[in-house]
Amino acid sequence: MIEIKNLKKSFGSNLVWENVTLSIPNGHTLAVIGKSGCGKSVLLKHINALMTPDKGEVLIDDVNIFDLNYVDLRIMRQRFGVLFQSAALFDSISAYENVAFPLRYFTKMTENKIHDRVMTCLDMVNLSDIGNKSTAELSGGMRKRVGLARAIVLEPDYLLYDEPTSGLDPETSNEINELINHFADNLNITSIVITHDMHSVLEIADYAAFLDEQKLSWYGKIEEIRHTQHDRLNSFIRASEYQI
Numbered sequence: 282m283i284e285i286k287n288l289k290k291s292f293g294s295n296l297v298w299e300n301v302t303l304s305i306p307n308g309h310t311l312a313v314i315g316k317s318g319c320g321k322s323v324l325l326k327h328i329n330a331l332m333t334p335d336k337g338e339v340l341i342d343d344v345n346i347f348d349l350n351y352v353d354l355r356i357m358r359q360r361f362g363v364l365f366q367s368a369a370l371f372d373s374i375s376a377y378e379n380v381a382f383p384l385r386y387f388t389k390m391t392e393n394k395i396h397d398r399v400m401t402c403l404d405m406v407n408l409s410d411i412g413n414k415s416t417a418e419l420s421g422g423m424r425k426r427v428g429l430a431r432a433i434v435l436e437p438d439y440l441l442y443d444e445p446t447s448g449l450d451p452e453t454s455n456e457i458n459e460l461i462n463h464f465a466d467n468l469n470i471t472s473i474v475i476t477h478d479m480h481s482v483l484e485i486a487d488y489a490a491f492l493d494e495q496k497l498s499w500y501g502k503i504e505e506i507r508h509t510q511h512d513r514l515n516s517f518i519r520a521s522e523y524q525i
């Protein structure tokens with residue numbers, strides 16, 4: 282379980298947000314929404330301690346990750362898969378090698394075991410036939426799927442997604458949303474997704490967190506978002522392309 286308690290972050294005199302408190306039960310998906318610059322990416326970077334807060338805690342199964350030493354933090358980070366906005370693939374190596382990379386870096390698996398695991402993960406994202414292709418040859422949707430295969434290759438408990446459908450057409454976005462749902466439902470992965478896409482929020486999320494006015498302005502179950510009386514959240518939703 283991920284619990285965020287009373288988190289505050291500023292850069293110099295720029296307060297990003299404060300008093301951020303929320304929790305995500307295991308196997309559920311949280312969507313983080315809000316205007317550009319409200320601090321969604323900064324929040325995501327706190328969850329696996331890529332950034333440290335001014336104040337507050339991020340508890341993973343009751344352990345505050347900011348208390349961990351270097352070795353324990355490295356072990357904790359292996360429980361997280363991350364899909365970056367750009368997919369962040371290495372273009373000089375094949376799709377297969379991109380997915381194999383975390384296994385080579387973090388484990389002592391044999392080549393046979395690496396092969397089996399990489400092919401299983403490529404199969405899960407419906408890309409079992411493209412392993413030898415260079416990632417530079419792939420479409421945006423395929424790159425995201427290779428990024429997803431790499432994110433799950435170490436069998437993480439948690440997946441962090443930074444705008445997984447940005448730049449994709451609606452049909453390809455739906456394919457990515459289906460994969461996110463598949464991972465949550467079948468692999469019991471707890472996910473946090475930053476997105477500007479309200480359609481995706483409704484498709485994939487169990488909970489939503491709305492960052493606004495330098496705080497967590499609204500947090501609740503996704504069913505409640507349709508009936509919220511929160512004016513600023515309502516106008517944020519109305520301004521999105523997708524009307525709920």
Ligand SMILES: Nc1ncnc2c1ncn2[C@@H]1O[C@H](COP(=O)(O)OP(=O)(O)OP(=O)(O)O)[C@@H](O)[C@H]1O
Pocket residue numbers: 292295297315316317318319320321322323324
């Ligand atoms: N490394 C950093 N150093 C200084 N300021 C930063 C740093 N990272 C982010 N910020 C600032 O923190 C604030 C929140 O940025 P963040 O990238 O989290 O916003 P966001 O909600 O993800 O935006 P977008 O939707 O445009 O991606 C911004 O004012 C940004 O300039």
